Amino acid sequence: MDVEAPFKEIIEELKEYGGEASKYCYQCGKCDTVCPWNRVTDFSMRKLIREATFGLPEVELEEVWRCTTCGKCPDECPRDVKQIDNVVAMRRLATGYGVSNELLRPVRSASASLAAEGNPFVQERANRADWAEGYDVKEFTEEMDILFYPGCMPSYDQRMKKVAQAVSEILNKAGVEFGILGTKENCCGESIRKTGHEDLFKTLARENIKTFVENGVKRILVLSPHCYHTFKNEYPEFKVNFDIVHISQYLCELLNEGRLQINKEYEKKVTYHDPCYLGRHNGIFDEPREVLNKIPGLELIEMAESREDSLCCGMGGGRIWIDTKMEERFANLRIEQAVDLGVEELVTSCPYCIDALEEGRLGLNYEDVLEVKDITEILREVI
Ligand code: SF4
Ligand code: SF4
Numbered sequence: 001m002d003v004e005a006p007f008k009e010i011i012e013e014l015k016e017y018g019g020e021a022s023k024y025c026y027q028c029g030k031c032d033t034v035c036p037w038n039r040v041t042d043f044s045m046r047k048l049i050r051e052a053t054f055g056l057p058e059v060e061l062e063e064v065w066r067c068t069t070c071g072k073c074p075d076e077c078p079r080d081v082k083q084i085d086n087v088v089a090m091r092r093l094a095t096g097y098g099v100s101n102e103l104l105r106p107v108r109s110a111s112a113s114l115a116a117e118g119n120p121f122v123q124e125r126a127n128r129a130d131w132a133e134g135y136d137v138k139e140f141t142e143e144m145d146i147l148f149y150p151g152c153m154p155s156y157d158q159r160m161k162k163v164a165q166a167v168s169e170i171l172n173k174a175g176v177e178f179g180i181l182g183t184k185e186n187c188c189g190e191s192i193r194k195t196g197h198e199d200l201f202k203t204l205a206r207e208n209i210k211t212f213v214e215n216g217v218k219r220i221l222v223l224s225p226h227c228y229h230t231f232k233n234e235y236p237e238f239k240v241n242f243d244i245v246h247i248s249q250y251l252c253e254l255l256n257e258g259r260l261q262i263n264k265e266y267e268k269k270v271t272y273h274d275p276c277y278l279g280r281h282n283g284i285f286d287e288p289r290e291v292l293n294k295i296p297g298l299e300l301i302e303m304a305e306s307r308e309d310s311l312c313c314g315m316g317g318g319r320i321w322i323d324t325k326m327e328e329r330f331a332n333l334r335i336e337q338a339v340d341l342g343v344e345e346l347v348t349s350c351p352y353c354i355d356a357l358e359e360g361r362l363g364l365n366y367e368d369v370l371e372v373k374d375i376t377e378i379l380r381e382v383i
Contacts, residue, residue: 007054007055007056008055009055010055010056010057010093011052011053011054011055013093013096014052014055014057014086014089014090014093015089017088017089017092017093017198018082018085018086018088018089019052019085019086019089019090021079021080021081021082021085021086022049022052022053022081022086023053024079024080024081025046025049025050025053025079025081026078026079027046027049027050028046028078028079029044029046030073030076030077030078031045031046031049031073031076031077031081031083032044032045032046032073033076034072034073034076035072035073036068036070036072036311036312036314036330036333037066037328039330039333040327040328040329040330040333041328043063043066044063045067045073045083045087047063048063048064048086048087048090049081049083049086052086052089052090057090057093059090059091059093059094059097059099060094060099060101062103064087064090064091064094065091065103065104065195065318065319065322066319067083067084067087067317068276068312068314068315068316068317068319068330069084069087069088069194069276069316069317070276070280070312070316070317071084071276071277071280071281072276072280072312075280075308084317087317088193088194088196090196091194091195091196091318092196092198093196094196095195095196095197095198096196103322103323104322106321106322106323107195107318107321107322109122109321110191110192110321111192111195111197111200114187114189114192114200114204115200115203118185118186118187118204118207119152119155119156119186119187120152120187120191120192120321121152121156121157123156125183126183127156128155128156128182128183128185129155129180129182129183130155131150131154131155131156131161131164131165132164132165132168132180132182135165135168135169136168136172137168137178137179137180138178138179138180139179139180139181139182140178140179140180140181140215140217141179141215141216142215142216143177144177144178144179145176145177145178145219146176146177146178146219146220146221146245146250147178147179147180147181147212147215147217147219147220147221148167148168148171148178148179148180148221149180149181149185149188149220149221149222149227149231150164150167150180150185150223151187151188151222151223151224151226151227151351152187153224153351153352153355154223154224154351155185157351157355159354159355159358160351160354160355162377163223163351163354163374163376163377164223166374166376166377166379166380167221167223167247167376169380170251170254170260170376170379170380170383173260173383174254174259174260175259176254176259178221181211181215184211184215185208185211186204186207186208186211187204188204188205188208188224188226188227188230188231189201189202189204189205189208189230190226190227190229190230190234190277191226191316191317191318191320191321192204192318193230193234194316194317194318195317195318195321205230205234205235205238206238208235209235209238209240212240212242213240217242218242218243219242219243219244219245220242220243220244220245221245221246221247221250222244222245222246222247223246223247223349223351223374223376224277224350224351224352225246225275225276225277225278225281225282225284225349225350226277226316226350226352228244228246228277228278228282229277229281229282231244232244232282233282246278246282246284246287246349247349247375247376248278248284248287248288248291248349248375249284249287251287251291251375251376251379252287252290252291255291255294260379260383261383262294262295262296262379262382262383263382263383264381264382264383265295265296265297265382266295266296266297266298266378266381266382267297267298268297268298268299268343268344268345269299269301269342269343269344269345270292270298270299270300270301270343270344270345270346270347270373270378271300271301271302271303271338271341271343271345271346271347272288272289272292272300272302272306272347272348273303273310273311273313273334273338273346273347273348273353273357274288274306274307274310274348275310275313275348275349275350275352275353276310276312276313276316277316277350278349278350279307279308279310280308280310285307285308288347288349288375291375291379292347292375292378295378295379295382298378301341301342301343303337303338303341304337305337311330311333311334311337312330313330313331313334313350313352313353313356313357314329314330314331314356315331315352315353315355315356316352320352320355326363329356329359329360329363330356331353331356331357331359331360332360332363332364334346334357334360335357335360335361335364335366335370336364338370339366339369339370343370344370344371345370345371345372345373345378346361346370346371346372346373347372347373347374347375347378348372348373348374348375349374349375349376354372354374357372358372
């Protein structure tokens with residue numbers, strides 16, 4: 001009995017953290033069949049779930065930290081085991097017990113930076129709006145149509161700043177009254193929550209909500225599907241509901257209302273990569289395609305793994321901060337798929353995907369073969 005007691009305690013803790021549905025698993029292994037990890041190495045969500053049901057998750061091993069929360073296996077599970085909730089519960093347990101290893105060093109650094117500066121990149125809060133210098137971007141006021149919330153990567157990352165700038169040009173061209181909160185903006189907290197830092201997520205979320213309410217924000221335009229998911233599906237846990245619009249939806253809206261006009265042709269073959277948190281998690285498959293299909297000359301060719309079957313880029317679930325071996329990167333598989341299709345550009349609508357795919361393109365020496373673009377970067381060229 002003495003031996004069993006601590007495991008029972010762990011089972012109870014996992015339940016409390018949202019891992020209760022693991023008990024429904026009947027070990028069919030469907031999750032392992034669809035998981036992208038099994039294309040590059042051996043990984044078993046089925047095994048993790050089994051260990052969790054016995055109160056024995058090996059939280060110090062990389063296995064618990066592999067899941068990118070791509071959403072593929074929950075869609076296939078016949079018992080609704082909620083694998084993502086389970087793996088986040090295991091990570092909360094690990095974080096609570098102070099599990100520390102080399103793999104998690106960057107997660108610790110990201111969480112310290114989030115707590116101190118509101119971003120995970122060890123950058124100063126004071127520089128959050130630097131991307132907008134030289135662009136016509138105002139501070140948000142209550143009378144404006146929409147708050148533009150660029151999020152962390154487009155605020156600080158050199159590659160992604162170009163996307164935030166493209167958005168500001170498009171919005172100005174369409175005559176949208178928009179503004180930003182700049183240094184008052186915090187990270188949405190999505191990724192750090194997935195690594196088990198629940199308290200830090202709550203702090204970031206509460207501060208953001210307070211800022212939104214104090215500034216009279218009603219409608220929020222986001223670039224990242226991760227911000228979209230958190231604001232739309234997780235912030236309501238705090239009894240607030242803002243109107244959240246992803247940029248792909250907003251572009252569609254502006255084009256359909258005639259506020260944006262396409263004036264040029266774009267004679268290129270492109271393919272579109274569905275980000276997990278836009279597509280599988282939130283069902284936004286059509287709007288980005290509708291935007292691309294409105295551009296004359298552009299030929300959209302679909303990859304075999306598209307829409308619900310899209311291949312994860314590998315950056316979700318906090319993996320953005322965890323180093324992945326070159327030969328284990330899903331983004332490299334995705335780049336090969338696009339190259340095999342014979343397209344000139346791989347287009348997407350997520351900062352994490354762009355980061356991973358750009359790295360894959362360069363790492364595989366496809367600089368002269370394939371370009372990686374955000375959908376806004378194409379639209380900016382044709383309006
Ligand atoms: S698919 Fe569901 S029921 Fe089957 S092994 Fe995975 S978690 Fe268990
Ligand atoms: S959510 Fe995606 S990455 Fe995580 S175990 Fe399931 S299929 Fe694998």
